[in-house]
Amino acid sequence: MSTPLSFVELFLAELTTLGFASDREVWFHGRIDSTSDDLIRRLRSGAPAGTVVAAACQEAGRGRKGRIWHSPEGANLYVSLAIEVSEPTDGFLPLLPLAAGVATSDVIRKNAPVEPRLKWPNDIIVSGKKLAGILCELPEPASRPVIAVVGLGVNITVSSFPLELSDIATSLSSLIDGEPQNLPHPALLAAQWVGELEKWMQRIQSGRKNELPDAWRARAEPFGRRVRVGKIEGTTVDLSEDGRLLVLQDSGEQVVVAGGIIEYIK
Numbered sequence: 001m002s003t004p005l006s007f008v009e010l011f012l013a014e015l016t017t018l019g020f021a022s023d024r025e026v027w028f029h030g031r032i033d034s035t036s037d038d039l040i041r042r043l044r045s046g047a048p049a050g051t052v053v054a055a056a057c058q059e060a061g062r063g064r065k066g067r068i069w070h071s072p073e074g075a076n077l078y079v080s081l082a083i084e085v086s087e088p089t090d091g092f093l094p095l096l097p098l099a100a101g102v103a104t105s106d107v108i109r110k111n112a113p114v115e116p117r118l119k120w121p122n123d124i125i126v127s128g129k130k131l132a133g134i135l136c137e138l139p140e141p142a143s144r145p146v147i148a149v150v151g152l153g154v155n156i157t158v159s160s161f162p163l164e165l166s167d168i169a170t171s172l173s174s175l176i177d178g179e180p181q182n183l184p185h186p187a188l189l190a191a192q193w194v195g196e197l198e199k200w201m202q203r204i205q206s207g208r209k210n211e212l213p214d215a216w217r218a219r220a221e222p223f224g225r226r227v228r229v230g231k232i233e234g235t236t237v238d239l240s241e242d243g244r245l246l247v248l249q250d251s252g253e254q255v256v257v258a259g260g261i262i263e264y265i266k
């Protein structure tokens with residue numbers, strides 16, 4: 001009987017942007033604190049842009065705004081990618097979360113019969129619940145060239161969530177009726193996601209960044225939702241061309257939201 005291919009072998013066989021970062025390193029851990037923390041440590045020790053770290057389980061998975069990312073062992077996806085961001089002062093960085101969200105939405109849609117929608121900036125929502133999340137970070141100390149770390153978590157096989165997440169999180173196995181073997185392998189999702197994201201970064205770096213807001217809008221939840229973000233409350237209007245969210249307050253004043261967790265008000 002042949003040995004099943006490892007995560008790294010499957011990943012490299014599926015990756016379409018092998019030449020984008022030809023010296024990339026690909027690491028897979030059975031258990032790690034956080035794939036993003038491991039990647040940041042590797043970057044500090046000289047790992048190149050393009051390096052990928054994935055794991056079967058995270059003991060300290062991190063979400064946006066200091067939240068915990070539920071990361072049990074199983075066939076969920078926990079992956080982080082180091083990506084060079086060459087124009088940090090030119091409106092480039094705010095586009096990275098959008099590109100990561102568009103890439104995730106497309107890869108999930110390609111591999112499973114679900115209709116993901118993006119909630120600003122890049123939560124992946126299916127049937128009103130979160131299926132996947134993305135964390136973009138600029139590791140300290142700042143490097144030259146600037147390298148960002150993008151971490152993706154996709155709930156694939158997890159069947160139960162802690163009480164506080166049970167109403168707001170979902171997984172592919174809960175959404176799809178069918179056999180577990182019909183669920184996508186985490187390594188294939190990871191490779192396709194890295195490929196899609198790197199293609200977006202190539203487009204952006206070659207002056208085609210104006211394509212991204214429309215791609216994001218086409219995959220987003222409809223605007224016109226009542227939201228709260230920090231102290232701001234109002235109705236979502238649109239995405240700005242530099243990737244921020246425009247919200248119309250009841251006072252008639254339109255504000256530009258650059259960060260924070262968007263809470264829908266029903």
Ligand code: BTN
Pocket residue numbers: 033034035036037058060061062063064065067069077078079080123132133134135151152153154
């Ligand atoms: C969020 O929606 O709050 C972002 C969640 C990001 C989770 C991923 S899992 C892989 C990577 N490692 C981490 O510790 N976090 C990200």
